Amino acid sequence: MSAAEVTDGLSLKQAIDTRSPIQKLAGLARRQPLGAVGAVLVLGMIILAVMADVISPFDPTDNNFQDMLIGPSAEYWLGTDQFGRDILTRIIYGARTALFVGLVSAFLGATTGLVLGVSSAYFGGTFDLLFMRFVDVFMAFPVIIMALAIVSIFGNAMHFVILAITLPIIPDCARIVRSNALQIREIPYVDAARALGFSHARIILRHMLPNVMAPYLIIFTSAIGGAILLEASLSYLGMGVQEPTPAWGLMLQGGAEEYVESAFWVAFFPGFAIALAVFGFNMFGDAVRDVLDPRLRQQ
Amino acid sequence: MKPSTKLAIALGAGAAFALGAVATASAAPKRGGMLNIVVGSKIPSYDGHRETTFGMIHPIRPFYSLLIRVNPDNPQSTSDFTCDLCESFTKSSDGKTYTFKIRENVKFHDGTPLTSQDIKATMHKLIFPPKGIASSRKAFYGMVESVEATGKYEVTFKLKYATGGFIPALATPFNFVYSKKDLDTHGYKWHMKNINGTGAFTFVQHQPGAFVEGKRYANYHLKGEDGKNKPYLDGYKAISAPKMAIRLQAIRGDRAQIEFRAFPPKARDDLKKALGDKITVQESDWNCVMGFSSNQKLKKFQDVRTRQALSMGLDRWGGSKYLSKIAIVKTVGGTVFPNHKLAAKKEELMQLRGYSTDLAASQAEAKKLLAAAGMSGASVELLNRAVDQPYKVVGTWMLGQWKKLGLKTTQIVLPTGPWYAKFRKKKDQETMIDFNCQGVVNPLIDASKWLSNDIASNNYANYQDRQLDKWYDQMNRTGDEAEAYSIMRKYEKRILHEKAHYAVSFWWYKINPYRSYVKGWNIAPSHYLNQSLDQVWLDK
Numbered sequence: 001m002s003a004a005e006v007t008d009g010l011s012l013k014q015a016i017d018t019r020s021p022i023q024k025l026a027g028l029a030r031r032q033p034l035g036a037v038g039a040v041l042v043l044g045m046i047i048l049a050v051m052a053d054v055i056s057p058f059d060p061t062d063n064n065f066q067d068m069l070i071g072p073s074a075e076y077w078l079g080t081d082q083f084g085r086d087i088l089t090r091i092i093y094g095a096r097t098a099l100f101v102g103l104v105s106a107f108l109g110a111t112t113g114l115v116l117g118v119s120s121a122y123f124g125g126t127f128d129l130l131f132m133r134f135v136d137v138f139m140a141f142p143v144i145i146m147a148l149a150i151v152s153i154f155g156n157a158m159h160f161v162i163l164a165i166t167l168p169i170i171p172d173c174a175r176i177v178r179s180n181a182l183q184i185r186e187i188p189y190v191d192a193a194r195a196l197g198f199s200h201a202r203i204i205l206r207h208m209l210p211n212v213m214a215p216y217l218i219i220f221t222s223a224i225g226g227a228i229l230l231e232a233s234l235s236y237l238g239m240g241v242q243e244p245t246p247a248w249g250l251m252l253q254g255g256a257e258e259y260v261e262s263a264f265w266v267a268f269f270p271g272f273a274i275a276l277a278v279f280g281f282n283m284f285g286d287a288v289r290d291v292l293d294p295r296l297r298q299q
Numbered sequence: 300m301k302p303s304t305k306l307a308i309a310l311g312a313g314a315a316f317a318l319g320a321v322a323t324a325s326a327a328p329k330r331g332g333m334l335n336i337v338v339g340s341k342i343p344s345y346d347g348h349r350e351t352t353f354g355m356i357h358p359i360r361p362f363y364s365l366l367i368r369v370n371p372d373n374p375q376s377t378s379d380f381t382c383d384l385c386e387s388f389t390k391s392s393d394g395k396t397y398t399f400k401i402r403e404n405v406k407f408h409d410g411t412p413l414t415s416q417d418i419k420a421t422m423h424k425l426i427f428p429p430k431g432i433a434s435s436r437k438a439f440y441g442m443v444e445s446v447e448a449t450g451k452y453e454v455t456f457k458l459k460y461a462t463g464g465f466i467p468a469l470a471t472p473f474n475f476v477y478s479k480k481d482l483d484t485h486g487y488k489w490h491m492k493n494i495n496g497t498g499a500f501t502f503v504q505h506q507p508g509a510f511v512e513g514k515r516y517a518n519y520h521l522k523g524e525d526g527k528n529k530p531y532l533d534g535y536k537a538i539s540a541p542k543m544a545i546r547l548q549a550i551r552g553d554r555a556q557i558e559f560r561a562f563p564p565k566a567r568d569d570l571k572k573a574l575g576d577k578i579t580v581q582e583s584d585w586n587c588v589m590g591f592s593s594n595q596k597l598k599k600f601q602d603v604r605t606r607q608a609l610s611m612g613l614d615r616w617g618g619s620k621y622l623s624k625i626a627i628v629k630t631v632g633g634t635v636f637p638n639h640k641l642a643a644k645k646e647e648l649m650q651l652r653g654y655s656t657d658l659a660a661s662q663a664e665a666k667k668l669l670a671a672a673g674m675s676g677a678s679v680e681l682l683n684r685a686v687d688q689p690y691k692v693v694g695t696w697m698l699g700q701w702k703k704l705g706l707k708t709t710q711i712v713l714p715t716g717p718w719y720a721k722f723r724k725k726k727d728q729e730t731m732i733d734f735n736c737q738g739v740v741n742p743l744i745d746a747s748k749w750l751s752n753d754i755a756s757n758n759y760a761n762y763q764d765r766q767l768d769k770w771y772d773q774m775n776r777t778g779d780e781a782e783a784y785s786i787m788r789k790y791e792k793r794i795l796h797e798k799a800h801y802a803v804s805f806w807w808y809k810i811n812p813y814r815s816y817v818k819g820w821n822i823a824p825s826h827y828l829n830q831s832l833d834q835v836w837l838d839k
Binding site: 061063156238239242254258259261 | 542543544563565566568569617620621622624625683685687691692694695696698699702708709710711712713714717
């Protein structure tokens with residue numbers, strides 16, 4: 001039996017990838033240049049968030065009125081705000097807030113959506129019908145309105161902000177995962193698992209969930225960018241995290257109205273940070289989708 | 300006392316200190332034109348007796364008159380009051396009876412003539428409201444025993460005791476005079492949704508969320524400098540614009556001429572820089588005190604040392620210097636409006652905890668007090684209102700100050716409704732940005748905020764202190780200024796220093812930049828005062 005036969009039409013070189021991980025990454029970056037830019041931005045943001053205590057030049061919450069509203073300079077690279085706080089420092093610490101809220105919300109939302117979507121597809125029938133109508137109703141509300149309603153009712157403590165951002169992600173994820181899970185449900189090995197008497201939980205968790213991980217990962221990565229944007233929007237509207245916690249939307253809110261003309265840096269740099277982070281996660285999410293989706297991969 | 304005589308009250312002179320006030324008397328007023336005002340809040344109802352917000356006063360006050368009012372030409376004075384619907388008044392020798400002569404030939408906008416019965420009915424609604432009828436400033440009139448119509452155009456107030464607090468309380472700008480006929484016919488809630496006054500303007504329309512429009516009332520009872528009836532304007536529009544940026548742009552683009560609350564210093568500077576002489580600025584100390592209170596329902600704040608330490612951690616003098624550049628606060632003071640005769644002098648203030656200029660010593664002492672109270676490194680939560688100026692700015696500053704004491708600080712910021720609900724109903728806040736905003740400067744009445752919580756509904760620190768209640772009563776009953784001053788010092792020291800029931804940070808500072816062709820308006824020490832618009836004219 002020849003090697004060509006073994007690989008079912010692929011050349012041996014294609015079948016056995018002998019490239020180093022760096023070469024593989026370089027190849028991936030060539031094929032997905034925007035995704036690579038996104039990955040660099042995401043990685044940069046993670047490094048900023050993790051290393052904030054080490055790399056920040058100042059304390060993010062220390063007021064220093066002697067240096068209020070100083071423009072970008074050698075000492076304050078991105079200037080200071082109206083309380084004399086270093087904007088670069090607050091952006092670095094703000095990355096921690098954005099990433100924490102974004103990751104936690106996206107993970108909770110996407111994972112809850114995953115479990116509910118697969119369960120809905122697996123059980124079908126009335127449960128599926130009712131659940132999907134519930135999802136339809138949920139999706140009819142504009143995301144920002146729903147989030148505002150939640151923080152208005154429960155308050156704007158960090159865990160409620162996360163809840164407000166998490167809830168709109170759930171129906172999105174559940175709907176997409178369900179459509180994939182419906183196909184998997186019809187594959188014989190699921191029937192085989194049923195025939196062997198496995199419990200519903202075992203079939204869903206061990207046999208169906210792993211097979212919908214690709215759409216899950218795509219939704220998860222895409223949702224992070226959206227979650228960061230939503231957190232910034234809530235903070236900008238005064239309904240998200242509160243002072244003195246450094247958060248990009250809050251920084252924008254504090255500076256945009258009063259200082260945009262005379263001290264542009266107060267609003268500009270936090271806004272730019274939000275734009276970069278959302279762009280980074282969206283491009284990274286698109287690249288993940290392209291890599292994980294077999295149809296797109298073949299193209 | 301003759302009609303034009305200014306009504307001097309017992310509290311005395313109270314120096315006028317208009318900062319940058321504009322002299323407008325030199326030019327002859329011109330008639331005509333529409334004044335567009337921007338208002339940063341909404342109208343809860345039209346009933347002045349019930350409401351407490353500038354969101355109602357600014358658009359609605361021009362439709363109504365008062366019995367007496369703060370002199371619109373000298374609103375900075377804390378003792379200068381003039382008749383509005385009265386022609387004159389007399390005070391008995393024992394200071395317990397006030398008799399007002401009411402103007403004749405005044406008519407409500409619906410044509411009903413005004414008599415003393417209307418004044419009596421209005422005052423009864425304000426002072427002795429029936430159960431279920433809200434009168435927000437009822438507590439101001441604890442000294443009033445009776446109000447009677449003693450003639451068709453004469454009203455007599457009998458007081459339980461003589462007090463300098465009566466006349467300023469009577470001049471409160473929320474005391475709209477209503478028609479007895481309306482009250483009798485439609486009931487005490489009719490004015491929440493309907494307007495019929497004797498003010499300089501008549502109601503045209505209210506588009507909720509958009510604007511209120513008024514037009515000149517030809518039969519208004521006051522005469523202008525040209526001998527004809529006021530007002531000078533053809534009408535006005537009070538445009539609702541909750542976002543500050545929109546209000547600013549409206550003035551900048553000349554779509555509105557003025558906002559009567561205040562803008563922060565940066566906005567003033569930007570407008571001046573952009574428009575130069577086309578913008579006039581008036582500034583004033585403001586009869587609003589801002590500070591914080593600790594909830595004494597919670598065990599954490601029952602130890603006086605903790606409360607004292609939190610107050611001592613504030614760098615008031617330094618904060619004033621810098622915050623006055625970014626927020627509408629400025630003057631360091633005690634519980635009495637700065638510059639009033641009853642206010643503490645700087646050297647007296649500096650004897651109180653937290654007012655020393657030696658910040659390092661204060662902070663060191665505060666840390667010791669926290670340690671003694673077992674609160675070193677403790678967490679403290681500040682409840683704040685979701686309003687930038689000055690609440691959130693001062694709150695952020697305050698948290699920074701407490702952090703220097705080693706405390707772990709967090710902040711809950713809530714929109715106005717839930718914010719009120721938290722400390723009025725739930726009463727579970729730890730510390731909160733606390734305030735006392737009043738209209739007419741009347742320290743004898745304004746100081747009621749610090750009475751025990753079973754007396755003062757706006758005591759959000761939830762304490763009872765009978766010594767304070769006793770001193771407050773004594774202060775109000777004495778006719779002697781020196782004695783009132785002396786009692787006020789003891790009262791203030793107990794609140795700010797000995798018991799640290801409350802901590803004053805700063806008094807607000809009012810900054811009003813507006814189009815220079817608006818004339819005749821003089822800034823008052825309150826955003827509630829001087830809003831009748833009858834003296835305002837446009838130099839166009």
